[in-house]
Amino acid sequence: MIELDNRTLIKINTDTVDAIVDSLTKKDIELIITNSHEMREINKTHRNIDKDTDVLSFPYEDMPMSPLGSIVISSFYVEEKAKEFGHTIDDEFVLLFIHGLLHLLGYDHEVDNGEMREKEAQLIKKFNLPQSLIVRTEG
Structure with missing residues (x-):
């Protein structure tokens, strides 16, 4: 199950995200959508990198009943890359x-x-998504 915290005005349909999660894990995931300013602060605080970015992941300690982790996505990058x-x-x-x-x-x-890129490619094909993620991560 996804616990969505959308801190922006961007409207997202999470049906495909839910299906992807169901296909890969039974653990809950916290999903935060935020702006580039907050993303920069999160990146600076947790990774010591003083710039915004598109997506960050924070895995939780693997314990029974614990969520898998948190994913933070920048609405700015979603709109710009689209x-x-x-x-x-x-x-x-x-x-x-x-x-x-x-x-x-x-x-x-x-x-x-290349295992991550291969898994991304499999999911992109399975869920009929654009190939752009593969193209832009091959460099």
């Missing part, structure tokens, strides 16, 4: 959510041998 890549806001939101969810599940594109 325009840039020519697809809907909902599609862009789902693409960023997939990226964050895979991090919560233990995937890490910075150190793996």
Whole structure:
């Protein structure tokens, strides 16, 4: 189950996100949608990186009954990347959510041998999403 905390005016349909979560985990997930200012503060506080970003993931300690973690998504990036890549806001939101969810599940594109990118590609195909996430993370 997703616990949504939308701190912005952006309207998101979470049906696809719910289906993706159901296909990968039985644990609850906190999902926060915020603006670029708050995203920058979160990134600075928790990662010591003083800039905004598109998506952040914070896994919780794995204990019985505990949620999987929190995913924070920037509404600014959702809107900007949707325009840039020519697809809907909902599609862009789902693409960023997939990226964050895979991090919560233990995937890490910075150190793996392409496993995270492969899992993203599988989910993008399964849920009929735009390929732009794969294209922009191949560089």
